[in-house]
Amino acid sequence: MKIDDIKKIGIAGAGTMGSGIAQIFARKGYEVVVTDIKEEFLKSSKRLVSIFNSSLIEEGLMAESEVENTVKNIKYSIDKKVFSDCDVIIEAIIEKMDIKQDFWREVEEIAKSDAIFATNTSGLSITEISKKVKNRDRFIGMHFWNPPHIIPLVELIRGEGTSGGTVDILLKLVKKIDKEPVVVQKDAPGFIGNRIQFAVFREALNIVEEGIATFEDVDRAMKYGPGFRYPIIGPLETADLGGLDTFYYISSYLFNDLSDVKEPQEVLKKLMDNNELGVKSKKGFYDYSEGKDEEAIKRRDKMFFKMLKYIHNA
């Protein structure tokens, strides 16, 4: 298959991720079909797509004139058979291994023999998910980040069977939808982004638990220090610019002192036990009562849009 042969995208799972991914492809002129297990989920997906369109328009990142075709390009169904003429099928269903495996076994019976199969799993093994698929050349991880209509990164993850051709064509496809692809060469848990994110999370919790700093100061230190750099230079570019000898010497004494715990720390367990789960329960590290939850989400999206505009113009 060549990149120009890709015309129709099937998306399974009409939730947070599936709806965002549908919006991206539909806006770029692809025919999209979204499936779920119940009509009601399809209905709320339509609403989500219209919210994504509105927020992009509000920020000047999408023209009003694009809405009609974006909406028209997405069809919805609760019958998987609609995947029979799709060129790429992206699965964004519940994060459960057995359900994903069965889903793909059934889809292989319906899909075209050369259709590409991509899973949006957050971190399950790509090889394991494809276990019941006969032709695994065409099976790949395609990890969009939430919210997908805003965040540029898409990680493409090779499973044990994934062919070079499958990686190449999806690299082209991700670029065509104006996203930033990276290739994860080995099927490692957490891929790239989450491995780094959770290394930072573990150390952030460690700093709080050890009384080295408050959680507010951990967030401020990240935002105004390392985080300030990262949209512009990654951690390895940072080391090159700082001097690798200096980074070597710091690593020699500091690595030994960093957290290497293998279980989530007490400070996190305690919050969980109190049902303090963050924005969704109106209390986590911070307080989100009396509308502060909505404020936090709105502020995040507003700043993300600013960052996106900066990246587009850089």
Ligand SMILES: NC(=O)c1ccc[n+]([C@@H]2O[C@H](COP(=O)([O-])OP(=O)(O)OC[C@H]3O[C@@H](n4cnc5c(N)ncnc54)[C@H](O)[C@@H]3O)[C@@H](O)[C@H]2O)c1
């Ligand atoms: N939410 C995130 O931040 C995020 C980020 C990246 C990747 N992911 C991954 O994307 C996938 C979907 O996550 P989400 O947050 O959109 O979940 P979600 O719960 O919002 O949506 C999942 C949808 O899949 C549907 N579904 C379940 N089983 C199905 C089946 N057999 N066939 C068709 N539809 C089915 C559900 O009804 C639901 O509407 C998961 O694998 C998740 O790990 C999530």
